[in-house]
Amino acid sequence: MTTLARDTRIVFVRELKPMIRDPFSVVFGLVQPLVFLALFGPLLSGSVGSAGPVTAGGTVWQWFVPSILVMTALFGTSAVGSNLLYEFQTGAHERMLVTPLSRSSLLIGRSLKEMVPLAGQAVLIVAVMVPFGFDLYPAGALLGLALLAVFGVGLGSLSYALAIAVRKNEWMFWLVQQTLLFPLMILSGMLLPLESGPGWMQAASRANPLAYVVDAERALFAGDVASLDALWGAVAAGATAAIGLFVGIRAMLRSAD
Amino acid sequence: MIQTKGLTKDFGAVHAVRGITLAIEPGELVAVLGPNGAGKTTTMRMLTTLIAPTSGSAEVAGHDVVRSPGEVRRRIGYVGQGNGAGHQHRVADELHSQAAIYGLSRADARTRVGSLVEALDLGDLVKRKVSELSGGQRRRLDVAMGLVHAPGLLFLDEPSTGLAPQNRANLWEHILRMRAEHDMTIVLTTHYLDEADSMAERVVIVDQGEVIADDTASSLKSKLAGDRVAFSTGSPSDLAAIVSQLPGSSEVEATDGEVRARVADGPVAVAEVLRAAFEKGIAAGSAQTFRPTLDDVFLSLTGRSLREENAK
Numbered sequence: 120m121t122t123l124a125r126d127t128r129i130v131f132v133r134e135l136k137p138m139i140r141d142p143f144s145v146v147f148g149l150v151q152p153l154v155f156l157a158l159f160g161p162l163l164s165g166s167v168g169s170a171g172p173v174t175a176g177g178t179v180w181q182w183f184v185p186s187i188l189v190m191t192a193l194f195g196t197s198a199v200g201s202n203l204l205y206e207f208q209t210g211a212h213e214r215m216l217v218t219p220l221s222r223s224s225l226l227i228g229r230s231l232k233e234m235v236p237l238a239g240q241a242v243l244i245v246a247v248m249v250p251f252g253f254d255l256y257p258a259g260a261l262l263g264l265a266l267l268a269v270f271g272v273g274l275g276s277l278s279y280a281l282a283i284a285v286r287k288n289e290w291m292f293w294l295v296q297q298t299l300l301f302p303l304m305i306l307s308g309m310l311l312p313l314e315s316g317p318g319w320m321q322a323a324s325r326a327n328p329l330a331y332v333v334d335a336e337r338a339l340f341a342g343d344v345a346s347l348d349a350l351w352g353a354v355a356a357g358a359t360a361a362i363g364l365f366v367g368i369r370a371m372l373r374s375a376d
Numbered sequence: 377m378i379q380t381k382g383l384t385k386d387f388g389a390v391h392a393v394r395g396i397t398l399a400i401e402p403g404e405l406v407a408v409l410g411p412n413g414a415g416k417t418t419t420m421r422m423l424t425t426l427i428a429p430t431s432g433s434a435e436v437a438g439h440d441v442v443r444s445p446g447e448v449r450r451r452i453g454y455v456g457q458g459n460g461a462g463h464q465h466r467v468a469d470e471l472h473s474q475a476a477i478y479g480l481s482r483a484d485a486r487t488r489v490g491s492l493v494e495a496l497d498l499g500d501l502v503k504r505k506v507s508e509l510s511g512g513q514r515r516r517l518d519v520a521m522g523l524v525h526a527p528g529l530l531f532l533d534e535p536s537t538g539l540a541p542q543n544r545a546n547l548w549e550h551i552l553r554m555r556a557e558h559d560m561t562i563v564l565t566t567h568y569l570d571e572a573d574s575m576a577e578r579v580v581i582v583d584q585g586e587v588i589a590d591d592t593a594s595s596l597k598s599k600l601a602g603d604r605v606a607f608s609t610g611s612p613s614d615l616a617a618i619v620s621q622l623p624g625s626s627e628v629e630a631t632d633g634e635v636r637a638r639v640a641d642g643p644v645a646v647a648e649v650l651r652a653a654f655e656k657g658i659a660a661g662s663a664q665t666f667r668p669t670l671d672d673v674f675l676s677l678t679g680r681s682l683r684e685e686n687a688k
């Protein structure tokens with residue numbers, strides 16, 4: 120166990136290095152969600168009107184900022200497998216596999232690292248939005264970030280597992296990632312409320328862990344810490360992380376062939 | 377240091393390695409030579425625990441590669457065919473992370489990295505991103521990564537491919553120095569004939585997944601290839617007839633003003649031929665003998681030229 124912790128730390132630090140050396144890459148990662156926020160937010164408040172779920176909690180930002188946080192997590196962490204694919208190609212992964220590092224640490228260290236850019240981006244998005252009338256509830260916001268981090272570890276692990284699975288047909292990576300990403304996103308009620316959608320969509324969203332995470336983030340960022348939504352979100356994020364790590368570690372064990 | 381028994385590896389229908397039995401003693405420097413696709417990399421990947429053999433067994437640094445891969449990994453170093461250093465990372469970061477992986481203290485890591493960086497001429501590059509290095513610079517970094525923990529047994533898969541001759545010489549100088557300092561056993565693959573010839577004390581020639589020869593370069597050459605001789609003459613066909621009658625001569629070629637052949641012992645053959653030519657009144661001018669190359673060895677073993685195979 121202690122060697123697993125040591126190995127995980129080494130992998131985590133190694134993964135973090137390029138980011139520490141080039142912090143602007145993290146900042147650039149922010150531009151996309153902020154542009155999206157600036158363009159989509161006003162449109163959303165115009166089209167859904169002043170009544171309904173979107174503006175129930177105050178301004179449209181109260182509803183939409185948590186969406187953007189989850190979206191940032193979704194886009195960022197689901198893509199990280201491509202870094203590993205690149206290391207398969209170059210030979211860096213092979214070099215790591217010949218070292219005594221435990222195979223699990225090669226996955227866990229990478230996945231845990233995904234929390235760092237995610238937390239950085241989330242804090243910045245929230246900080247940018249507060250002057251525009253986004254109400255901040257510190258305790259809820261911190262829990263919201265923690266939940267997001269756990270979810271990010273799970274999704275990152277799944278992305279790595281996907282990369283390992285398709286390493287001999289790399290083009291499959293983006294195909295599968297994009298094919299899964301958009302239905303998951305739309306069926307989470309992240310961008311538009313599902314309350315106005317057909318019944319089958321609402322039913323499908325109940326099987327989508329992302330939907331619970333989105334609801335939980337909205338509840339937490341509204342200061343609703345002790346809500347059922349927050350609890351279900353925590354269960355969904357925890358389950359994603361557990362399944363992701365399990366699947367990812369199993370994939371990593373067979374990643375040399 | 378390495379003991380393999382009937383090691384094989386199939387990739388589906390491809391029999392990449394077909395039964396390699398090999399024993400390598402501590403301190404040896406062995407070059408595995410063979411054309412592309414011979415199974416060199418696959419063999420190395422089995423010995424370094426990356427892939428499991430289809431059949432057979434291998435003990436490396438005292439441990440079975442399948443049953444105790446962790447023990448093997450702790451005791452070896454490996455420079456693969458690709459780039460070990462991550463392309464998004466900085467040179468110094470990757471060297472230090474490699475040192476941390478093998479448990480070097482920070483102080484030891486600094487000393488070791490410092491001397492490797494200097495010896496392999498990477499000093500100006502430590503703050504660069506690996507992706508910004510040239511192919512040759514990256515290869516030197518790969519080797520530095522493999523040497524960071526001064527392993528007792530080092531595997532190098534085509535370490536000098538893509539390097540300029542000057543850098544190749546530097547690289548070897550450093551590898552040999554580390555080897556002397558740390559009693560390293562080294563197994564390398566190469567398709568540079570001259571490299572196997574000049575550096576390795578023992579050459580294992582692999583073709584189509586099998587070991588077809590295993591000896592020192594010089595005894596491979598004298599046992600398997602023999603010398604080449606060339607005579608300049610005014611009557612090539614008459615002289616060729618004399619050369620053909622030498623015991624052990626082959627590949628006799630008569631061209632305009634010259635006769636070339638392969639013989640068992642060059643200097644002896646020259647003396648014989650010149651004497652016979654003199655007796656028969658055939659004009660023979662200069663005579664030359666050439667020591668065989670490892671390519672001649674490969675040619676005589678397989679009927680194919682390694683140089684040409686590699687050019688494909």
Ligand SMILES: Nc1ncnc2c1ncn2[C@@H]1O[C@H](COP(=O)(O)OP(=O)(O)O)[C@@H](O)[C@H]1O
Nearest residue numbers: 376387390392411412413414415416417418419
């Ligand atoms: N992962 C793999 N999957 C399928 N075939 C492979 C794989 N690795 C190597 N081979 C095949 O095995 C043979 C030996 O390859 P390799 O060991 O790389 O040769 P060398 O290193 O001597 O050039 C080749 O025919 C190659 O195509």
Ligand SMILES: [Mg+2]
Nearest residue numbers: 416417418457
């Ligand atoms: Mg090879």
